[in-house]
Amino acid sequence: MKIVIDHIAKIEGHMGFVGHILKGNVAKAKLEVKEGARLIEGLIIGRNLEDAPLITSRICGVCPVVHNICSLKALEDALKIEVLDGVKILRKLLLAGQILQSHSLHLFFLSLPDFFKLDHDIKFVDEFKEESKKATQIRKFADKLVETIGGRAIHPTSTKIGGFGRVPDQEKLKNLLKESKKALKNAKDLAQIFADLNYPKFKRKTEFISLSSKEEYAYYDGKINASDINPLPAKKFLPKIKEIESPFDVVKRAKYKGKSYMVGALARINNNRDQLNPEASKLAEKFFGKDIDYNTFHNVFAQAIEVVHFAEEVTKLLEEYLSENFGEKEILAPDKIRAKNGYGIGVCEAPRGTLFHIYWITNSGKISGCNIITPTAQFLQNLENDLKVFLPDLKKMKEKERKRKIKMLIRAYDPCISCATH
Amino acid sequence: MAKKLKIGIISLTSCEGCQIAILSLGDKLLKLKDKVEFLEFRYLEDQPWPDHFDVAFVEGSPITKKQLKTLKEARKRADKLIVLGNCAALGGVHEIKNYRDRNKIIRYVYERKKGIANPEIREIDNFVKVDFTIPGCPINPEEFLRVLKNLVEKKPLKIPTISVCEECPLQGTPDCFIVKKRVCFGPWTLGGCGAPCPKNGLECLACRGFKKGVNLDVMIKSLSRFASEKELKEKLEIFGLRDELNS
Numbered sequence: 198m199k200i201v202i203d204h205i206a207k208i209e210g211h212m213g214f215v216g217h218i219l220k221g222n223v224a225k226a227k228l229e230v231k232e233g234a235r236l237i238e239g240l241i242i243g244r245n246l247e248d249a250p251l252i253t254s255r256i257c258g259v260c261p262v263v264h265n266i267c268s269l270k271a272l273e274d275a276l277k278i279e280v281l282d283g284v285k286i287l288r289k290l291l292l293a294g295q296i297l298q299s300h301s302l303h304l305f306f307l308s309l310p311d312f313f314k315l316d317h318d319i320k321f322v323d324e325f326k327e328e329s330k331k332a333t334q335i336r337k338f339a340d341k342l343v344e345t346i347g348g349r350a351i352h353p354t355s356t357k358i359g360g361f362g363r364v365p366d367q368e369k370l371k372n373l374l375k376e377s378k379k380a381l382k383n384a385k386d387l388a389q390i391f392a393d394l395n396y397p398k399f400k401r402k403t404e405f406i407s408l409s410s411k412e413e414y415a416y417y418d419g420k421i422n423a424s425d426i427n428p429l430p431a432k433k434f435l436p437k438i439k440e441i442e443s444p445f446d447v448v449k450r451a452k453y454k455g456k457s458y459m460v461g462a463l464a465r466i467n468n469n470r471d472q473l474n475p476e477a478s479k480l481a482e483k484f485f486g487k488d489i490d491y492n493t494f495h496n497v498f499a500q501a502i503e504v505v506h507f508a509e510e511v512t513k514l515l516e517e518y519l520s521e522n523f524g525e526k527e528i529l530a531p532d533k534i535r536a537k538n539g540y541g542i543g544v545c546e547a548p549r550g551t552l553f554h555i556y557w558i559t560n561s562g563k564i565s566g567c568n569i570i571t572p573t574a575q576f577l578q579n580l581e582n583d584l585k586v587f588l589p590d591l592k593k594m595k596e597k598e599r600k601r602k603i604k605m606l607i608r609a610y611d612p613c614i615s616c617a618t619h
Numbered sequence: 620m621a622k623k624l625k626i627g628i629i630s631l632t633s634c635e636g637c638q639i640a641i642l643s644l645g646d647k648l649l650k651l652k653d654k655v656e657f658l659e660f661r662y663l664e665d666q667p668w669p670d671h672f673d674v675a676f677v678e679g680s681p682i683t684k685k686q687l688k689t690l691k692e693a694r695k696r697a698d699k700l701i702v703l704g705n706c707a708a709l710g711g712v713h714e715i716k717n718y719r720d721r722n723k724i725i726r727y728v729y730e731r732k733k734g735i736a737n738p739e740i741r742e743i744d745n746f747v748k749v750d751f752t753i754p755g756c757p758i759n760p761e762e763f764l765r766v767l768k769n770l771v772e773k774k775p776l777k778i779p780t781i782s783v784c785e786e787c788p789l790q791g792t793p794d795c796f797i798v799k800k801r802v803c804f805g806p807w808t809l810g811g812c813g814a815p816c817p818k819n820g821l822e823c824l825a826c827r828g829f830k831k832g833v834n835l836d837v838m839i840k841s842l843s844r845f846a847s848e849k850e851l852k853e854k855l856e857i858f859g860l861r862d863e864l865n866s
Contacts, residue, residue: 233632233682258636348819362820445734
């Protein structure tokens, strides 16, 4: 039995699927990426290092902020620049805002209509008026947060090596603090909907990789965590990952010790569940209990929990920032940067998982080498392997239902093909 | 009830930030649902293309052969074709490779580059007739909304013609890049964005393209007091504008 889905809508970027269900429980599955390669890593070679965060932010319009900040962190690592606490808090707020932006879009507009078999969001919004309003409030709040600190909701303009180009407006931050409480309430209400959804039954053991930190539910900093190692700094961890090239595939899929693995919300919650903020923690405990969860459809609910977690996180960070009275001295970026030959790694948790930016720089302040490993390039093989195991379960279904289920699993991963290709 | 405007948002290779900018309109976009029908917008629906669009909005660059076919098909099915954002209008960041050895660049990224398209990057109007352009990286969502409303009301389409500099709150202040003798393309760049870059400490890199009728030789001459011509050209490569200097 052959299954072809030419075009998978409601994911970021362009991808198709081809599958075969053979005799017994054997199946073949292939994800076909249909995106053009922009060759971003090659484009920045020889350019001024300040160009890298601007250009790499354009890898993705859904998560530009995290590419931008990861790029800045990698350059600062190479330049041996340590940012001050105020800058760190603002960057964390930006990342938290980014995760809220991306998850709220994916959860309510890309993924949830699947569970109600609605093929157009306008129908969905008509049927779920209250829920849509709440989802839109969260998304709007996150946009405003990113704009207030980053200068713009998409593709930040104020972020620089060592700091910011401008100190954010205190009054606006105070208003955001008030709104964050409403966002948290809405996030909790909506998480309940996701807790009650009927997720398809599925289980396949796999490796979950994410940042982990002793201090917090890691997203801005930390070591890399996998089940068979003690958390390692990025530099020691990276040699264990290999990007594999295959003919006609624009995505270099990553493998950990030769095997596929999962990154993203479910990986983070599996690895760092104990460190979730209080409200998010209650939800996680009720739904997941203590065990590792191997049903990747639950990545959707894991994102819903993270929306609660990061709404709590934003409140916490804004309170901390506003209590410190940071001024230009603590926030503004240095005017001049002295470059030295070097190499730096930036690592952050992007909405879809661990993101690596790696640069080599020269004495004259140019980029001489670059590698970017995105979350989707890391989990694409895992998704394909899941599909292989999932397909035989669908053998007896009608074609339409079978395709719907396949698309549901693909969307549960929230793949970003623009990122994966870059 | 009047007939709804049938539109499509079609995306080629890009970051898709212009589509996300449209989605960020939220309620403002939903308010138009009785007047506008989104027949193709992959973030909202999972349905096949219709035979006809009143307006097709196109984002991104046609990098693969399939995407070029998609673009031509969109043109065929649409009364009006409007391009969205810097990639479609001016080439986008990936146009940088046009000014370098692009075979070397692809070999840097892929050891085996078999089956991977690597064409010279060209703006959409090189392939199909373009009726209107909404510029920027990303587009200004409010500007998109104004254009959409004008389309619904069958009013002429227009965007502001002032420069970024005229919108910039730093113009003439000690913080102005030009006053600080630093490069900023604001005085020559088409405004309408609200100057989010210069007012946040980033020079204008002209992502919306140059204002009509400006003298680019004069621009280069003025700015070469602060940076070499080579540096200026490199800056203009970021948003696909270096080739505008010669045309």
